[in-house]
Amino acid sequence: MPANLSPEYKAAEAAYRKAREPRERLDLLREMLRTIPKHKGTERLQADIKARIKELSDEIDISRRRGGHGGPALVIRPEGAAQIALIGPPNSGKSLLHARMTGSGAHDAPYPFTTQVPQPGMMPYEDIYFQLVDLPAVTSEHPTPWLQGALQSADAALLMIDITEPTCVEQLDDVHSTLRTRRVALSDRWEARSTAPDDSIDDGDPFAVRLPTLLLANKIDVVTDIDAELQALRELSGLRYPTLAVSATTGYGLGKLGAELFSRLRIVRVYTKTPGHASEKSHPFTLRSGETVRDVARLVHKDLSRSLRYARVWGHAGFDGQHVGPEHVLVDRDVIELHA
Ligand SMILES: Nc1nc2c(ncn2[C@@H]2O[C@H](COP(=O)(O)OP(=O)(O)OP(=O)(O)O)[C@@H](O)[C@H]2O)c(=O)[nH]1
Ligand SMILES: [Mg+2]
Structure with missing residues (x-):
């Protein structure tokens, strides 16, 4: 790992490693290239990033063209729990x-x-x-x-x-x-x-x-x-x-x-409900163990994760409608109500 990488670059790289969606990954690669300190020590990494940008945009391009003509895609957008x-x-x-x-x-x-x-x-x-x-x-x-x-x-x-x-x-x-x-x-x-x-x-x-x-x-x-x-x-x-x-x-x-x-994979299923209604029992959101109320809010809607104030949780860990904060860690089969 080259020395003197900026916090900005490191954040972009961490986001890239986490991202799964091809287009989002491409944006983050561009962000990495934009934020990487330009000096001798990072030349190899810069070249790698450029190569990867080229590869991924080609892949996305080919997928789009083949997809557009009824043919198969080479980059598969993740769906489901994993x-x-x-x-x-x-x-x-x-x-x-x-x-x-x-x-x-x-x-x-x-x-x-x-x-x-x-x-x-x-x-x-x-x-x-x-x-x-x-x-x-x-x-x-x-x-x-x-x-x-x-x-x-x-x-x-x-x-x-x-x-x-x-x-x-x-x-x-x-x-x-x-x-x-x-x-x-x-x-x-x-x-x-x-x-x-x-x-x-x-x-x-x-x-x-x-x-x-x-x-x-x-x-x-x-x-x-x-x-x-x-x-x-x-x-x-x-x-x-x-x-x-x-x-x-x-x-x-x-x-x-x-x-x-x-x-x-330590999958955790979370069911959401709206106040005064029964929970949506058949379509859980799926998280990984350790993820929080805020992560569910992000899955529901990007803006909701920002405006989120608290949630109520019903679940197997003894929760019965208690108020919890955005950083509360959820467990499998929890039911939550999000409040913005
Ligand atoms: N007896 C037996 N035959 C199997 C089994 N699974 C697959 N086959 C046979 O093995 C052959 C290859 O199966 P495929 O599913 O095409 O194998 P693949 O790994 O997808 O092959 P490639 O796409 O060429 O890499 C076929 O004739 C299958 O019917 C199994 O569990 N038992
Ligand atoms: Mg095969």
């Missing part, structure tokens, strides 16, 4: 899983490189949705230039492998090294995303992507001794990702996927 990227070697079953969990009709086929563009779909879990994004295979044989851009908005990854594939460990190595060249790191740690402005994770590289990852050992329907197979995979690969044994064909293990994502 955006989850489906990644893995060719032919591992990503598209079949996607089709099964989202009803997307994603095309699967018994040969590699079937999927060429990202395909979003919504996977229901209780009263919320996760957005699953099906992606082309990750492999050094057939690199996808826009992959890093597509992964920048993801909250987590499902790393899907075909456990019956004899070269599965080599495939995993290849996935990791291919991602590394794109500055994408998969992580077995799911701790909360940091929002501290001067937190220098990723060695100060604002463009590195770090995705908490759940390994899906797929095609388990073909395996006789599941435990032995998973154990062998762990020993041979040395990987420590949390793992689910699944079958995209039979559905085995997939009933656990939603709950797994919900708890690992």
